[in-house]
Amino acid sequence: MFLWCQKKIKNNFLTIFRSPLMRATLALIFVFLIGVIFNAHGAFFRWDTHRDMFRHISVFAILACGMTIVIITAGIDLSVGSVLGFSAVLFSLLTIQRGLNPILALFLVFLAGLGCGLISGALVARFKIQPFIATLAMMVFARGLAKWISGGKKISTAILDSSGVYRYVEPPQIFNLLNSKIFNGNLAVVTIIFLFCALISSLILGKLRLGRYFYAVGGNEEAARLSGVPVAQTKLIAYGLSGLFSAVAGICQAAQEMQGDPEAGLTYELTAIAIVVIGGTSLAGGRGSLGLTIVGALTIGYLEKILSLNAIGEASRLMLTGAIIIGAVLFQRARK
Amino acid sequence: MKDRKNFLLMILVSGASVLFILLSSCKAGKEEASRAKAAKKVVRPQFIIGLSQCNLGEPWRVQMNLDIKNEADKHPELKVIFKDAQNDSLRQQAQIEEFINAGVDLIIVSPKEAAPLTAPVAAAYERGIPVIVLDRRVLGEKYTCFIGADNKKIGYAAGRWIVQRLKGQGKVVELKGLMTSTPGQDRHTGFREAIKGSNIEVIFEADMKWLEPEARKEMESALARFPKIDLVYAHNDPGAHGAYLAAKAAGREKEIIFVGIDALPHEGQIYVRQGILEASFEYPTGGKEAILFALEILQGKPVPKEVVLPSKYFTRMNIDQGGESIEKLLGPQYAEYLSAVANLMVLEHLKLNFRNLILAQ
Numbered sequence: 114m115f116l117w118c119q120k121k122i123k124n125n126f127l128t129i130f131r132s133p134l135m136r137a138t139l140a141l142i143f144v145f146l147i148g149v150i151f152n153a154h155g156a157f158f159r160w161d162t163h164r165d166m167f168r169h170i171s172v173f174a175i176l177a178c179g180m181t182i183v184i185i186t187a188g189i190d191l192s193v194g195s196v197l198g199f200s201a202v203l204f205s206l207l208t209i210q211r212g213l214n215p216i217l218a219l220f221l222v223f224l225a226g227l228g229c230g231l232i233s234g235a236l237v238a239r240f241k242i243q244p245f246i247a248t249l250a251m252m253v254f255a256r257g258l259a260k261w262i263s264g265g266k267k268i269s270t271a272i273l274d275s276s277g278v279y280r281y282v283e284p285p286q287i288f289n290l291l292n293s294k295i296f297n298g299n300l301a302v303v304t305i306i307f308l309f310c311a312l313i314s315s316l317i318l319g320k321l322r323l324g325r326y327f328y329a330v331g332g333n334e335e336a337a338r339l340s341g342v343p344v345a346q347t348k349l350i351a352y353g354l355s356g357l358f359s360a361v362a363g364i365c366q367a368a369q370e371m372q373g374d375p376e377a378g379l380t381y382e383l384t385a386i387a388i389v390v391i392g393g394t395s396l397a398g399g400r401g402s403l404g405l406t407i408v409g410a411l412t413i414g415y416l417e418k419i420l421s422l423n424a425i426g427e428a429s430r431l432m433l434t435g436a437i438i439i440g441a442v443l444f445q446r447a448r449k
Numbered sequence: 450m451k452d453r454k455n456f457l458l459m460i461l462v463s464g465a466s467v468l469f470i471l472l473s474s475c476k477a478g479k480e481e482a483s484r485a486k487a488a489k490k491v492v493r494p495q496f497i498i499g500l501s502q503c504n505l506g507e508p509w510r511v512q513m514n515l516d517i518k519n520e521a522d523k524h525p526e527l528k529v530i531f532k533d534a535q536n537d538s539l540r541q542q543a544q545i546e547e548f549i550n551a552g553v554d555l556i557i558v559s560p561k562e563a564a565p566l567t568a569p570v571a572a573a574y575e576r577g578i579p580v581i582v583l584d585r586r587v588l589g590e591k592y593t594c595f596i597g598a599d600n601k602k603i604g605y606a607a608g609r610w611i612v613q614r615l616k617g618q619g620k621v622v623e624l625k626g627l628m629t630s631t632p633g634q635d636r637h638t639g640f641r642e643a644i645k646g647s648n649i650e651v652i653f654e655a656d657m658k659w660l661e662p663e664a665r666k667e668m669e670s671a672l673a674r675f676p677k678i679d680l681v682y683a684h685n686d687p688g689a690h691g692a693y694l695a696a697k698a699a700g701r702e703k704e705i706i707f708v709g710i711d712a713l714p715h716e717g718q719i720y721v722r723q724g725i726l727e728a729s730f731e732y733p734t735g736g737k738e739a740i741l742f743a744l745e746i747l748q749g750k751p752v753p754k755e756v757v758l759p760s761k762y763f764t765r766m767n768i769d770q771g772g773e774s775i776e777k778l779l780g781p782q783y784a785e786y787l788s789a790v791a792n793l794m795v796l797e798h799l800k801l802n803f804r805n806l807i808l809a810q
Binding site: 267270421 | 458628662674699
């Protein structure tokens with residue numbers, strides 16, 4: 114009786130331990146413990162530190178939301194960083210320099226991001242270009258677009274008149290709103306936006322038929338096609354969503370920098386992919402979830418924060434980050 | 450079916466590119482035409498200058514090209530061909546070779562790295578094409594003129610200003626540029642040399658890689674660790690701005706002084722005017738000077754082999770007068786420091802010669 118009981122507990126424990134979410138969480142707890150040990154004279158135990166970490170990682174995590182969906186369909190989206198830069202510049206141009214109604218500007222920027230995503234999606238789904246190549250092209254193109262509309266300069270609150278004199282404007286209300294904190298200054302607004310994006314994408318992935326299509330296309334495209342899944346449309350929507358989330362991230366980035374920088378978001382796509390992979394979503398497609406991505410985002414966020422708090426040198430920082438990414442992924446895979 | 454689709458895509462993409470190129474060349478043509486009209490009499494350019502810029506991804510280099518263009522526009526006898534090497538040394542080598550083959554009258558190059566660019570620059574120089582090297586050096590002597598500013602001196606001046614401003618004591622955060630790049634190293638060593646002997650303590654330093662979001666993240670960590678910070682010294686203005694935003698989010702921006710470097714007209718100088726930075730130290734681009742020296746060279750006049758650009762600093766007090774020279778800040782200590790460095794270099798040189806002597810025997 115006792116033995117049987119013990120066995121059952123052990124079995125239950127193993128099943129829990131084997132679930133990807135649990136494994137990802139263990140990696141997070143490991144990083145968190147490092148933070149508790151190297152707490153930088155108690156700075157790690159203050160809520161401000163955690164709030165700032167959430168703020169810093171939010172933009173990356175918003176990108177990772179779209180990236181998760183694309184990776185589940187067995188694709189990849191390298192253009193998210195550039196679309197972020199383009200959206201940041203466009204949003205700043207429209208609101209700061211043109212003084213457009215913020216709601217209208219938001220709508221237009223969403224549309225632009227969605228458009229970029231849909232173009233990549235069409236290249237992948239209709240013209241059968243490999244996702245890596247199609248989104249690589251979009252990455253280069255969108256960066257060019259950002260530099261073109263900004264004239265290669267940051268779009269800031271100082272506007273050059275035709276007479277060559279600078280004129281200063283107050284940052285639009287929407288910038289201050291997005292850059293502020295709520296709940297008595299305990300949570301950044303961008304973090305709330307990330308949570309909202311995460312909620313929407315997890316609803317799509319978990320509750321809608323569209324979500325099941327994403328998994329089906331990523332798991333086995335041929336089987337999905339034969340069982341009546343509209344493969345091309347599904348892929349198109351996946352990349353479109355990724356573009357849309359990139360636009361959201363771009364708006365958050367512009368608000369946090371108080372300007373539109375055409376160079377913003379350089380190499381952010383790599384961080385977004387790292388977040389998704391550390392969470393445990395498979396690059397082969399068909400497996401993964403948004404919960405995993407959230408845990409992955411926290412892992413990367415805490416790792417960066419701890420290294421930064423302790424003022425670790427750049428060389429050791431890079432080596433440690435690389436080692437911990439490999440460690441986390443190996444830990445994920447050790448299933449048997 | 451698939452072929453037809455691909456064909457369609459090909460036609461679409463190539464059509465769009467052709468249209469785009471046509472449009473942009475039309476625009477350029479129009480600009481040129483209006484410029485010629487403004488000059489009233491059409492002067493055909495006598496001299497063609499080839500410019501190879503190492504990377505137009507940095508605002509400072511965008512400004513350098515702008516300075517070159519603005520100055521060149523005043524001289525209708527000059528025509529400048531702009532090329533961007535996109536941070537790739539091999540591409541920049543190819544650009545110099547293209548200029549040689551095209552037979553330009555003068556080459557201005559702002560090299561990405563010294564070693565890979567030395568040979569092509571020397572080749573042009575030996576062919577009799579004058580070469581002006583801007584900002585970063587090439588090895589050896591085979592160029593006409595080098596124009597650049599001294600980062601160590603600027604870092605030193607910033608350090609002296611900070612010592613004066615804090616009356617010799619305080620807690621400072623240093624946000625460093627990419628420490629594998631020479632500007633980052635020089636702005637660091639110059640600053641550290643200047644604060645030696647004072648009671649200024651650098652309590653936190655981090656590499657923000659010239660990037661504003663990184664600077665904000667690092668500053669958040671510094672704010673979390675230290676309840677009292679007097680001043681932030683950032684190796685560029687975007688870094689100082691990022692630190693300011695972090696402090697503002699923590700409600701501590703009033704108690705901290707922010708100092709940056711570069712003082713671009715559309716960036717650092719504006720931050721100073723807005724009261725975000727208390728001072729910004731100019732790192733001049735030398736674009737205007739390059740064109741002025743190019744004119745001298747093309748008219749056959751002699752020019753110095755090496756030009757060190759004077760630098761200015763901007764504070765709220767002096768920005769309306771166009772800044773002040775940093776020379777006043779340096780003081781007698783800087784001369785001492787320089788001679789110490791020179792002695793060290795002589796010593797190294799002697800050591801090397803001595804070793805060679807022994808090896809030869």
